[in-house]
Amino acid sequence: MTQAPLSPPSNRPSEGSAHRAVADFLDHVRHERGLSRETVRAYRTDLERLLAFARDKVQRDRDVRVEDFTDELLHGYVMSLHQRLAKTSQARALSTCRSFFNFLVDRGDLPLNPLRAVSSPKLPSTVPGFLNVDDMVRFLDQLERNAKAPGAPWTHARDWALMETLYSTGLRVGELVRLDRHSVDPVRGLVRTLGKGSKERVVPIGSKALEALRRYLTSRDRTVRRGDAQALFVNTRGGRLTDRSVRRILKARLQQAGLWQPLSPHGLRHSFATHLLSSGADLRSIQEMLGHASLSTTQRYTKVHLDQLMSVYDEAHPRSRKR
Missing domain, CATH: 1.10.150 (DNA polymerase; domain 1)
Incomplete structure (x- = not known):
């Protein structure tokens, strides 16, 4: 419009x-x-x-x-x-x-900001949606089986590579769809991306995501002869994928794996950060990988982590509140 x-x-x-x-x-x-x-x-x-x-x-x-x-x-x-x-x-x-x-x-058009004394409404603190480790592994394993099935269309390999890359790097979906083929350095295991405010950052990418990307690009190059040759992730017409397309693909693939909870691509970013924190990564490193300007933005994952610890304690400890 x-x-x-x-x-x-x-x-x-x-x-x-x-x-x-x-x-x-x-x-x-x-x-x-x-x-x-x-x-x-x-x-x-x-x-x-x-x-x-x-x-x-x-x-x-x-x-x-x-x-x-x-x-x-x-x-x-x-x-x-x-x-x-x-x-x-x-x-x-x-x-x-x-x-x-x-x-x-x-630029001198106003002497003072007329909203300087107006406060924003207090927003409730929300815990971001994410998949636990078992569900994430189940989801990605299902995508891998689909991609490696005999006669599978190249889009199955693309969807596996798409989700592996999101989970492996913690990129925002907007950053993901802007990646070009040369943005990925498979030798060093790094991805170069432009974040908010066009700030460039470099993040690691895991071996499983690189395997998925190799399979996808090989299959795509055999099948798709048109469109945006530079774009990393493309649609069936060869054009660069959009944010909306990634959301639609994620929803469909989650349902195929039997995971019906609502989850956005940002939920895979939350899963990335939460799983790193649970495994002992420090907040500063997670902040760097996520591209957060402020550590306070990253610190909300500590609440998710503490909630998980309390749940485990309540279920397992003989003198917990639930017992």
Whole structure:
């Protein structure tokens, strides 16, 4: 679907136009901060909601201007978010607006960020979904058997390599689908990827994932003669896989393996981190591999780990609470 233009179609936004400021901000985060298309699209949605609210509050015969973002207008906007959106969506919308206003302050359009004193809603701490080690091994073994079955289509090998790579590296799904063939160094066992903010990092990849990749690429090169030759993971037409395609493949393969719990590709990333922590890896190393800017983001896996320990204790210790 074609995106609606940010500026009014009838004339060019005037100097000080909020529409022009939003367009400048989106250009800034896309080209200078290197944010992903998905993040820029989310920013656009949040800021179009802000502009729509402001249009209802200012004179209808003129464009919304930057100076229209007063404390009073933004107080009403925050209240409208509270009434219409879930807490997670409220928090994201406010974060986007803060970033936008900080951008305007930095370039001298506003003296202060008008949302500086507004706090985001407190979000509940959630334990990320993941597979335990036994279920993960069962899942990947099933994919391997499918890939190695006589006469199996090349997509079976692709799906095995896809899931092995996700679990072996802990990549975000967006990072995974952007990988090129040369991103993988099979000799050194490393994958080079661009994370959030176009920050490059190098992560290890295991021997089983490399085996799956070799089988997949050999099968693909025999079968697929068209499409994106550089992309690591492709669809049946030879085009680069999308985030949505990976989610669909994961759901189908989980069900085929008899694992019906809802799990996103990010759940394999959570499984990667949780299993490393359970096996004694330190948080700093996990933070580096996941590409987290802050250690506090990685520390949520300690709660998952402690929950697992408590469950084992309650089931096994003769003087546990359950006994």
